[in-house]
Amino acid sequence: MFTKLLKEQFGIEAEGTMRIGKYDACRKQGQLYLFVPAGNAPEEELEELDKIADHLVKNGDRNISTFVKTKEGKRYIDMDDRRFCILVNHHAQNRRLNKFGRKLSKFHYRGRTISFPVKKISRIGQWKQLWEQRLDQMEKVWNEMLFQKPDNDFERMFLESFPYYMGLAENSIQYLVDTELDDEPGLIDSGTVCHVRLSSTTWGDSYYMKNPFDWVFDHASRDLAEWTRERYFHNIRTYQPELRQFLSEYQSIAPLSSFSWRLLYARLLFPLHYFETIEDYYMTNSEQQKLQMQERLQKYLWQSDDHERFLGSFYEFAEVPVKRLRIPLVDWIKS
Known part of the structure; x- marks a missing residue:
């Protein structure tokens, strides 16, 4: 056909x-x-x-x-x-997986030179509103379930865990707001071509395929944060060397400003992995998928201490000069 x-x-x-x-x-x-x-x-x-x-x-x-x-x-x-x-x-x-940080940095550089207005796919300045919307929707569902007996293990885990993840989401929104109030964007902070969700397969598996349907126009830190999140969850024990190399390669083309680092961190703080698991569970009618989401949620809850350590030590293992750049830390997160 x-x-x-x-x-x-x-x-x-x-x-x-x-x-x-x-x-x-x-x-x-x-x-x-x-x-x-x-x-x-x-x-x-x-x-x-x-x-x-x-x-x-x-x-x-x-x-x-x-x-x-x-x-x-x-x-x-x-x-x-x-x-x-x-x-x-x-x-x-044929796709080669080496030097991905450099390739992404060059991709973003080209995207920053766009001179015509991009409106339809722009997400610039919209994170706060989108995150708040997502949080409000989930809090509404949680509130409705509070006074009922949970039907199954998934609902029980959701009811018990949501207050923690709500706190994390509120922290990420506050960190984002403070960044936009306190810090000045530099040249590297202009909008560029990013991906809805950058992962290790976004640019194709065997061949390079940069597909316009994967794109949004946003701050480059969106891609850096989503790549970091994916690689961390891919292997929570051995992610550090790969991520350090990726961030170092990226910065060999375009060093990140304090504004970039803070946006990247705000995005990492937002517990997207948790929100998506809950949303996917309630959006599917497939029992098999519901079971997958239950297993995934269980795994995330088991890993929550480790995830908190990852967030607490991020600036350190990414070798970010926090003192020189005057980047604030989130006090309660344990490193």
């Missing part, structure tokens, strides 16, 4: 199909075409992502997936009440 669609709508005769990550894909003369669901993305958002992708390519990034337009010049096709886009990678390059 995909090759037929490419031929009819885009005038591209491609060879056999394959799967790359979660997408259907096919090849033509060394180029990779991806068939990507666009969700409910409005046309203005697709236009913004297209312009950003073009900007990054023109500024030297060879691994960007760019939009292919239909014969009528549209960036998408609507099929069976769903919207899809075709993205192409002109240089299907």
